[in-house]
Amino acid sequence: MPATIAVLIGSLRKGSLNRKFAQALEGIAADRMRFDYVDLSDLPHYDQDLWDNPPASVTGLKQKVEASDAVLIVTPEYNRFFPGIIKDALDWGSRPKGEGCWAGKPCAITGVTPGATGTAVAQGHTRLAALSVDLVVQHSPELYVQWNDERFGDDGSVKNDQTRKFMGDFITKFAAWIEKHGN
Template sequence: MDKRTIAVFVGSLRKDSYNRQLARALERLAEDRLRFDYVDIGRLPFYNQDLDGDYPPGGVALKRQVRGADAVLFVTPEYNRSVPGVLKNAIDLASRPYGDSAFAGLPAAVIGASPGAIGTALAQQHLRNILSYLDMAVMPQPEAYIQFEDGLVDADGRVTRQDTREFLEDFVDRFVNWISLQRG
């Protein structure tokens, strides 16, 4: 079976972000089954409804990238108890104008990392509400709020804690199955 292509949205722009490290760890765990296609959300223009009739090239390219994927993975930090503005902007660009959403019908999974004890629970709940409205089939379980600590993921993308690695392996397995259920 060919590898499924996953459009990966990392909600942090920080070079060494915990969520980018988490995404790379997931990529490593899934490398025999999934191909990760990272979406560069840091260079996108701001969504502006005035441009719906003449969509900006960055928005067009973003939609093309999402439409070329079999599923979408959102890896988000939590800023002020919600999703980062840069991630929300990318979602708005790919889903607008109304009736031309690149996300409609795609399977998705949500995960996030934070040094805090509750991880990214509130941001993920907000994100799930948005994705549901956009007609995405969001994997319901497992919910994955990773409490990140330095050294959890090494420079090669390997998870250093066995219990976390096993949890993430299960997350990847279930995401692969979820995609198969949704896409056939």
């Protein structure tokens, strides 16, 4: 039975390259994983005062993560960092104290950008934040990819065999990580 992966995408943009990238990974992982995309578009900034009546987007996030076997964070890189929506998701999911949804979940982090470093710096920062909420983060292999016309079609299809293999190797290692660290 395929593992259920809660997928958090750090870009809310309609034509997000990171959403297309996640969908390309989903196609590669189709026989081993089922991606369940968490809608972060209505997630408010973290606000402790909202716990008296938490927004549906918060409870939905927590429910999807709790029902998953693992978490995949797909992040763009904004000013050498991951976007605030990822931080808000991590904060909301870690609360209330003792009732967080992240603890012990296997996690992988990736992302794409048109820039040459392929979200390497943002992924490093995301990895630290994920560890702080007790996600069990896969450190190797890392998947940094530059989005360009040689590798991807406008629809997000993978055009380059080497890129497809690189992505496939990442998915294979993630599947093994889930098997090793999953509940």
